[in-house]
Amino acid sequence: MYFAALLARTEDGWEASDTELDDVETLSDLSDLAREALAEAGAEDDTVLVFIEQEDAWFGVVRVDGEDDPRIYVSDAAAAARSSYGEILLTDELLGKDPDDLDDDLDALDLDGTEDGDTKTADDEDEGSEGAGAEIVPPGPIGDTEILADLGVPEKELLALDGVDALSEIADALGAAEVLETVR
Structure with a gap:
């Protein structure tokens, strides 16, 4: 509430x-x-x-x-x-984040959320990886x-x-x- x-x-x-x-x-x-x-x-x-x-x-x-x-x-x-x-x-x-850094990070990602050339595996999802958009506060x-x-x-x-x-x-x-x- x-x-x-x-x-x-x-x-x-x-x-x-x-x-x-x-x-x-x-x-x-x-x-x-x-x-x-x-x-x-x-x-x-x-x-x-x-x-x-x-x-x-x-x-x-x-x-x-x-x-x-x-x-x-x-x-x-x-x-x-x-x-x-x-x-x-x-x-x-x-x-304390630079908004330009976020844009650079997003440019390096493929549509599936992995970095260029990387592949996402079922093990990645099982381990609870939060993906590139997740923020640690x-x-x-x-x-x-x-x-x-x-x-x-x-x-x-x-x-x-x-x-x-x-x-x-x-x-x-x-x-x-x-x-x-x-x-x-």
Whole structure:
């Protein structure tokens, strides 16, 4: 089960709204959704936080400040990689991959997923080989650990957060616990 909410900082404090991510397929889509929330709150040049949580497995925070590029923090990259919403946050840049490298790797593959000249055998499939498109994502936190430092959640505290109450603890530190609970 997922929970997703937007927290927009306005002159009057934080405004929260729950959000559906069904139509969000990319980080760009998510950033646009966040910027729309800022516009609706009348705070186009301010900050919006997108909170995404999957039960006890992982949580993510995306911060959008006006027209700046979004900043991302994910509590457990490996857990998020197994989630359709987590995959939105785990961009090549966040994972330290060069998108051009992926294109080069794909050019060297035959249509069956083997490298040029190689043949795929039944033994390869039995051994559980994952193929060229499989990605290994490290477990643990990934992203901008200073994402909330200026808002009252320093890196050390962010990295210590784990479990179902993480987003509530962040909201409490921001002074937005009550507004977040209204949409939970």
